[in-house]
Structures are given as C-alpha cells and as structure tokens.
Amino acid sequence: MTSERPPYTAVIFSSQRSASTPEDGYDEAARHMEELARRQPGFLSMESARNADGFGITVSYWETAQHARAWKQVTEHLEAQRRGARDWYVDYTVRVATVERHYGNAAGH
C-alpha cells in the first residue's frame, strides 16, 4: 500500500511467459529492472505475482503519467522491453491507468 494520495498512475503489465530456461536471462533482468525502476523519479511502489503456469501481473505505481512515460523510455528499460517481446513473453499487455481511489486494511492506511 502506497501512502500516496490519489490520483496517481498505475502501469498494469500482464504477461504470459514463454517456456523459461535458467539461461534465458529473465530472472536477472527482472530483478535489475525492478531495482532500476525504484530509483526513477516519481516512483511510488511496485508489486508482482506470477502463477505456476507462467501468467503474471506486475503493477508499478507512479506520481504522474509523465513519470511512468519517462521510465518507459529509459535506455536499459527499452532494451529489456525488446528482449521481453522477443524472448520472454508469448503475450503481454500494458495498461496505463489513473488510480482515482484506494482502500484496504494494509498498514499505512
């Protein structure tokens, strides 16, 4: 749960992994991209889940749509996007959304 007040931006990345191998570089690249994202201006938080069958959802939260767009254009991230489309994902969808409200029982509320 981010402590940020709405509105803020969510980037919802849904993907189906291709058959993975330990040598395909995915795990290392995913870790590195998350570290890099966390250092970008306007970054709020990030969360990920993936099923055993390879379907996963990652959502990153940003102060504004401009911050999210800037992250999309970071050079190392562009290279990871290219490798993802070519090697790591059978299908993927990116949705850019404005969070209007949030609630829950998590700490920080």
Place this chain on the structure above:
Amino acid sequence: MTSERPPYTAVIFSSQRSASTPEDGYDEAARHMEELARRQPGFLSMESARNADGFGITVSYWETAQHARAWKQVTEHLEAQRRGARDWYVDYTVRVATVERHYGNAAGH
C-alpha cells in the same frame, strides 16, 4: 486483452493470503466470485496471478466506474468481501483506476 477501447475501469485487488487450509472455503469462493463477476453488467475481463508465497493480484475490467461499483455491492460479493477480510487475507488493497491507454502484442489488438 480486452477488445474494449479506453477509457474503461480497472479494479486492482492486491492481497496477501493468510495460511490457507483446504477447508477454509477460499478456492471455491474465489471460483464462484469469478463466475458471478463475469455475469455482471459492464464486465469486460478479469485476470489473476498469485505467487507461491501467497501474494496475489487480481484485476477486473469494467466498462465504467459505475459498473465496478455495482459489482462491489452485489450481496454475495459483499459476503465474500467480509469473509476475505476476516479469514482469507492478512492484507489487501483495492485500487479503482481509469485505463487511459493500452497496448501489447496479444490477439485482439
């Protein structure tokens, strides 16, 4: 990938499952709630992923925020929300967002 054109509404539900048991009713309730959601007015699509450690993300997509709000108020769903808060989730956060754009390589684009 929904074939709907933005803007549409995303409800992002992030949760940490409590220690689960086969008898806690969660799996059956989750299946039933998904079936019920798919029959609601304005429903577009739904996707879920959960890590082995119990952290999960479910996103449901709706034509409008009003459709998403109506689903939140469906009697059986209210009961499931109560059981979730009490029995199934250690933490959860719900975010209601407006999808402004989407892209990807999935069928239907």
